[in-house]
Amino acid sequence: MGELRLMKGNEVIAEAAIRCGCDGYFGYPITPQSEVMETLMAREPWDETGMVVLQAESEVASINMVYGAAGSGKKVMTSSSSPGISLMAEGISYIAGAELPCVIVNVQRGGPGLGTIQPSQADYFQSTKGGGHGDYKLIVLAPASVQEMNDFVELAFQLAFKYRNPAMILSDGAIGQMMEKVELSDFQPRLTAEEIKARYGSWATTGKTADRDYNIVTSLEMDSAKMEHNNLRFQEKYRTMEEEEVRYEMIECDDADYVLVAFGSSARICQKSVDIARAKGLKVGLLRPITLFPFPKKSIAELAKRVKGFLTVEMNAGQMIEDVQLAVGCSGNNVPVKHFGRMGGIIPTPGEVAEALEQKLIGG
Amino acid sequence: MTEEIIIAGFGGQGVLSMGKILAYSGVMQGQEVTWFPSYGPEMRGGTANVSVILSDSRISSPILHEFDTAIILNQQSMNKFEKAVKPGGVLLYDPHGIVHPPTRTDINIYKIEGTKIAADMGNVKTFNMVVLGAYLKAKPVVKMESIRKGLEKSLPERHHKLIPLNLQAIEAGVDHLEVVQKV
Amino acid sequence: MDLAEIIKPENLVYKKPNLLTNKTMHYCPGCSHGVAHKLLAEVIEELDIQEKTIGVSPVGCSVFAYNYISIDWQEAAHGRAPAVATGISRVNPDKVVFTYQGDGDLASIGTAEIMHACNRGENMVVIFINNAIYGMTGGQMAPTTLLGQVTATTPCGRDLERNGYPLKITELIGQLPGTSYVTRQSVHTPAASRKCKKAIKKAFENALAKKGTSFVEIVSTCNSGWRMTPVDANNWMEENMFPFYPVGDIKDAEKAGPEAFTKKN
Numbered sequence: 001m002g003e004l005r006l007m008k009g010n011e012v013i014a015e016a017a018i019r020c021g022c023d024g025y026f027g028y029p030i031t032p033q034s035e036v037m038e039t040l041m042a043r044e045p046w047d048e049t050g051m052v053v054l055q056a057e058s059e060v061a062s063i064n065m066v067y068g069a070a071g072s073g074k075k076v077m078t079s080s081s082s083p084g085i086s087l088m089a090e091g092i093s094y095i096a097g098a099e100l101p102c103v104i105v106n107v108q109r110g111g112p113g114l115g116t117i118q119p120s121q122a123d124y125f126q127s128t129k130g131g132g133h134g135d136y137k138l139i140v141l142a143p144a145s146v147q148e149m150n151d152f153v154e155l156a157f158q159l160a161f162k163y164r165n166p167a168m169i170l171s172d173g174a175i176g177q178m179m180e181k182v183e184l185s186d187f188q189p190r191l192t193a194e195e196i197k198a199r200y201g202s203w204a205t206t207g208k209t210a211d212r213d214y215n216i217v218t219s220l221e222m223d224s225a226k227m228e229h230n231n232l233r234f235q236e237k238y239r240t241m242e243e244e245e246v247r248y249e250m251i252e253c254d255d256a257d258y259v260l261v262a263f264g265s266s267a268r269i270c271q272k273s274v275d276i277a278r279a280k281g282l283k284v285g286l287l288r289p290i291t292l293f294p295f296p297k298k299s300i301a302e303l304a305k306r307v308k309g310f311l312t313v314e315m316n317a318g319q320m321i322e323d324v325q326l327a328v329g330c331s332g333n334n335v336p337v338k339h340f341g342r343m344g345g346i347i348p349t350p351g352e353v354a355e356a357l358e359q360k361l362i363g364g
Numbered sequence: 365m366t367e368e369i370i371i372a373g374f375g376g377q378g379v380l381s382m383g384k385i386l387a388y389s390g391v392m393q394g395q396e397v398t399w400f401p402s403y404g405p406e407m408r409g410g411t412a413n414v415s416v417i418l419s420d421s422r423i424s425s426p427i428l429h430e431f432d433t434a435i436i437l438n439q440q441s442m443n444k445f446e447k448a449v450k451p452g453g454v455l456l457y458d459p460h461g462i463v464h465p466p467t468r469t470d471i472n473i474y475k476i477e478g479t480k481i482a483a484d485m486g487n488v489k490t491f492n493m494v495v496l497g498a499y500l501k502a503k504p505v506v507k508m509e510s511i512r513k514g515l516e517k518s519l520p521e522r523h524h525k526l527i528p529l530n531l532q533a534i535e536a537g538v539d540h541l542e543v544v545q546k547v
Numbered sequence: 548m549d550l551a552e553i554i555k556p557e558n559l560v561y562k563k564p565n566l567l568t569n570k571t572m573h574y575c576p577g578c579s580h581g582v583a584h585k586l587l588a589e590v591i592e593e594l595d596i597q598e599k600t601i602g603v604s605p606v607g608c609s610v611f612a613y614n615y616i617s618i619d620w621q622e623a624a625h626g627r628a629p630a631v632a633t634g635i636s637r638v639n640p641d642k643v644v645f646t647y648q649g650d651g652d653l654a655s656i657g658t659a660e661i662m663h664a665c666n667r668g669e670n671m672v673v674i675f676i677n678n679a680i681y682g683m684t685g686g687q688m689a690p691t692t693l694l695g696q697v698t699a700t701t702p703c704g705r706d707l708e709r710n711g712y713p714l715k716i717t718e719l720i721g722q723l724p725g726t727s728y729v730t731r732q733s734v735h736t737p738a739a740s741r742k743c744k745k746a747i748k749k750a751f752e753n754a755l756a757k758k759g760t761s762f763v764e765i766v767s768t769c770n771s772g773w774r775m776t777p778v779d780a781n782n783w784m785e786e787n788m789f790p791f792y793p794v795g796d797i798k799d800a801e802k803a804g805p806e807a808f809t810k811k812n
Contacts, residue, residue, distance in 0.1 A: 056663075065634035067634060090624055179387060179400075
């Protein structure tokens with residue numbers, strides 16, 4: 001068993017990065033995720049593992065530092081919160097277009113605009129549908145506990161390198177600021193230049209050697225036919241992710257008449273709502289997507305064949321509900337799909353969700 | 365066993381660290397725990413609150429709308445959280461600065477003169493530990509041994525010399541709990 | 548002299564640097580980029596650092612710089628090359644990283660990135676091509692466009708009230724303690740090119756010696772954008788650009804640091 005600690009989600013992201021052999025972190029302070037860089041700076045990993053930690057002049061600069069370092073084949077990451085992620089959108093699009101691996105952590109806060117510093121899930125569309133310009137997808141992991149903040153750092157890196165694609169950990173202010181018991185991962189050494197090459201091939205800017213042509217890391221292709229070809233390859237990659245990387249959790253869905261669909265901290269709240277509903281004799285279950293892209297649409301379509309309806313619970317005006325509706329539509333059994341959400345940094349309570357379930361779905 | 369607690373008061377009263385020590389004590393005795401703070405500008409001198417859950421099984425929602433125990437340290441928090449105590453639950457408060465004491469008749473109400481006791485002991489900073497002691501007397505959810513370990517874990521090493529003082533404050537809280545109402 | 552005589556190695560008078568690729572350059576005839584690329588390739592070859600040099604190309608005419616020099620390259624978003632180079636350099640301290648940027652890229656959209664990278668003293672080389680115009684997008688006003696200069700977006704000449712002053716960013720960069728060597732050069736004559744090559748070489752030697760940021764501005768022509776013949780463009784540059792952007796070293800310090808503030812000439 002790994003080391004047990006009581007830590008904030010944000011602190012755990014930092015600790016997990018050091019422990020998984022991350023080569024570099026580039027970031028800019030923004031509430032509610034500043035503890036990530038603060039923890040890294042206090043831990044001084046440059047002495048321990050050689051990991052680089054740099055406070056950039058802006059989120060724009062930090063994502064471009066990630067782009068540069070990732071282009072050299074290194075395991076690098078950044079973290080921010082919603083407004084900062086918007087600033088990074090251009091760089092993320094370049095990283096996706098240049099097919100580089102990296103990890104981006106979004107500890108979401110309420111928007112739009114400067115919004116609020118309280119938790120939100122209103123960046124679902126931005127995270128799962130691309131976010132920047134062009135046809136691209138991020139691998140999106142949604143942790144629902146401080147433990148998953150630990151576990152998903154290494155998982156995100158694994159997926160990012162497997163597909164040479166940016167991976168996002170889509171968290172929120174609640175998980176970032178909350179402390180829970182966490183079992184930390186064991187230390188892994190950082191990879192050497194030779195190990196990186198052996199494991200991932202030699203596409204990176206490691207310096208042109210006599211044994212290969214020189215490498216160009218770019219998203220630019222002026223020949224439209226070639227650019228379309230690139231896009232087709234990206235789409236193929238996203239389809240493979242949809243086949244192979246869907247992750248979700250089902251809680252009490254076996255005999256459920258109604259299913260809540262919620263991710264991240266909303267899913268935690270819904271677990272309690274399930275208990276409340278079950279105590280009233282209502283057969284309610286919970287489906288928690290862990291990967292938001294790829295989305296567990298097949299599992300939802302399967303459930304749709306035997307349940308009476310779905311309620312998505314999100315800290316937004318209704319975003320994931322569109323993916324649930326699509327999945328239900330594919331099932332051929334058009335059961336109702338409703339949404340309950342709070343916005344502006346307000347976290348729904350388990351009681352509210354249970355009431356909404358009865359009013360919007362069961363009673364309606 | 366699951367115990368859902370809200371601790372609420374002014375920023376600077378040690379609300380968050382009381383919660384942290386309690387949560388770490390839970391970890392020390394093998395429990396699942398969550399510690400969920402209010403955060404942001406409101407921490408700077410305004411009200412601060414933290415909900416702590418200790419449980420023998422997996423914890424679902426870290427965000428709660430009702431609590432087994434409310435530890436209330438100022439009037440605003442009394443106004444907000446008295447109604448959030450589950451029927452039969454516990455409300456513990458420090459009467460210092462409270463002008464409208466709790467009025468519910470369906471909950472157990474306790475008092476601790478934390479501000480006064482801490483001042484009498486010559487260290488107002490141990491106020492939160494006095495209150496913690498009182499809570500543990502009312503509801504012994506964690507063992508004193510776990511509290512000592514929790515203090516060791518949550519205080520940076522350079523502050524470990526303060527642990528005996530903190531334990532003394534907790535003892536004082538245990539000794540001075542006053543029962544207002546039992547249901 | 549017959550052909551057999553001509554091709555003898557001892558009769559070689561000029562040779563394309565080995566590191567320049569055989570791709571046909573997309574630059575307009577008369578453009579300064581070609582010469583600047585050649586000098587860069589020669590310096591990298593002479594210092595024998597092909598295996599450890601990483602170039603970062605910008606958005607602008609030199610976006611395709613990566614097609615012409617046989618080293619590993621990364622293409623940056625508009626203005627972000629110094630941040631990209633920072634990322635590469637920080638996790639690869641054994642590498643020599645340089646950015647190659649134009650005036651729009653470096654002195655307009657990327658002002659924050661260049662100032663902060665130079666101020667941190669990132670161990671890298673910056674090659675800054677200042678031709679006072681946006682070449683690739685069709686000749687619009689650049690931050691370095693001179694007052695009165697006609698461009699696509701200043702058809703009556705750059706107007707002080709509307710457009711403000713041209714930006715002497717290299718002088719600003721020279722004030723930053725993170726830079727050890729800041730110079731302004733040109734490549735419009737063989738003599739100027741030889742001096743410019745020396746400057747580029749010094750900048751790369753500084754990077755090898757970990758002396759912080761070295762910054763080489765090359766005052767350049769854009770005869771297409773300026774709507775001139777190459778010869779007229781060279782003359783116009785001498786008459787109009789050089790008085791405002793005087794060629795020479797702005798700073799040449801032993802190493803980066805607060806003591807490297809003093810202007811040399």
